[in-house]
Structure formats: C-alpha cells, structure tokens
C-alpha cells in the first residue's frame with residue numbers, strides 16, 4: 001500500500017519531469033493533492049504528462065543550465081498556480097565515461113546540469129518563498145549513492161552529486177529561519193533512461209548481480225520519503241540526506 005499525505009494547497013515545481021523519476025514525482029505529488037509545474041526541455045513529453053494528470057499540472061519548458069529559463073519557469077508556475085512552496089530539483093544527466101577519456105565539455109555539462117542547475121533551481125524557489133512569506137517551504141534535491149561511493153566511470157557525476165548533498169546542507173542552514181526545509185535523497189540504481197543501456201550490458205548485469213538483493217530498485221522506492229519531505233510532517237527535518245538504495249551499498 002502506498003503512503004498518502006495531504007499536499008492540497010501546495011504548489012510544487014519538479015525539474016526533469018519529462019522522464020523517469022521526475023515524471024513519477026509529478027504524478028505522486030498531484031495524486032496527493034499538490035499542483036505541479038512540470039519542468040524540463042522536452043515540452044511534448046511534459047504536455048502529455050500534464051494532460052494525463054489534469055488541470056492540477058502545467059508543462060513548463062526549461063533548461064536548468066540557463067538561469068533565465070529557471071526564472072521564467074518559476075514565473076510560469078506562479079502564473080498557473082501561485083507561489084511555488086515545494087521544489088524538487090531532480091534534473092540530471094549521467095556524465096558517464098572514464099575520467100581519462102572524458103572531454104572537458106562533458107565534465108562541464110555534467111556539473112552545469114547536476115550541480116549548478118540544482119543550486120539555481122533551489123535558490124530561485126527559496127528567493128520567492130522568502131519574498132512571499134511562505135510558512136512551510138520544502139526543497140528536495142535528488143543526489144545519488146555515488147555522492148558517497150567511489151564510482152568508476154562516473155567521476156564528474158559523482159562529484160556533482162556530492163556537491164548537491166553539501167550545497168543542500170548549506171542552503172538548509174541559510175534558510176532555516178525562513179522556514180524552508182532543504183533535504184536530499186540519495187537513491188540507489190533504478191532503471192530509467194539515464195542508465196537503461198548500461199544495465200543491458202554484461203558489466204551492467206554483473207553490477208546488478210553484486211547488489212545484496214541482486215536487483216535494481218523500482219521507481220516507487222522513493223515515493224514515501226518524497227511525499228514525507230514535501231509534507232507538513234517534515235517540519236523538523238532539514239539538512240538531512242536520505243539514502244534509499246535497497247541495500248545496494250551494503
């Protein structure tokens with residue numbers, strides 16, 4: 001049975017909502033009563049998801065590498081539903097490749113989307129929550145177990161995710177007295193477009209076989225904590241990281 005919380009009256013902006021985990025976050029937040037602004041670059045996919053969810057959802061084209069897009073995205077969300085009081089900074093790319101082979105541009109792009117984009121998204125949300133005097137602001141940033149585990153082939157990615165965890169703790173401290181809770185979730189491996197091709201390879205299959213439960217997580221594995229962190233019940237939770245990995249790092 002899935003957890004249900006009362007998010008009615010809340011407005012969430014989810015980045016990376018055109019695919020994978022972000023689409024799921026949009027669906028579950030809406031199913032629990034929130035209005036959801038669905039952000040990403042592929043507007044056609046966002047529009048299909050918004051149509052599926054209904055009038056509680058709006059599709060917002062935005063590239064988190066560009067601050068102007070993030071500002072415009074929050075403007076559009078506000079126009080549709082009022083002040084955003086819940087932010088899920090989820091957009092990310094894999095930045096895969098062995099360090100010795102990784103082009104400089106790929107390192108830059110990975111950090112620009114996963115780290116700079118996540119900070120700018122959280123910051124824009126917080127600025128507006130502070131200006132509007134939002135009572136219970138919620139910011140959830142999606143990191144990864146690679147923030148803590150040595151991850152060959154994911155050097156830039158893992159560095160970006162470690163950065164997200166520490167940036168979130170610092171932002172949590174900056175905005176604590178404004179009533180904004182900032183937390184991170186560090187998921188284990190879940191099959192989505194970001195890693196689908198890898199887990200079909202022989203090394204990818206061997207990696208799955210080494211996990212204690214010999215499986216990837218299901219997308220639904222994050223639902224309960226995401227909903228909790230967006231709810232009033234998370235009032236005393238800020239600056240925390242939640243490793244949700246099906247025991248993959250044990």
Ligand code: NAP
Nearest residue numbers: 016018019020021040041042063064091092189190192194
């Ligand atoms: P996914 O299916 O590939 O989704 C990635 C999302 O990010 C897409 O919606 C994509 O949308 C968006 N995105 C990428 N670049 C963007 C940009 N410049 N501006 C705006 N949106 C952008 O992968 P996922 O697994 O759901 O990943 C979601 C998050 O979870 C990522 O931060 C990832 O690092 C993290 N995570 C995933 C796993 C896993 O095993 N799946 C584990 C730990 C952490 P557009 O291309 O339409 O812009």
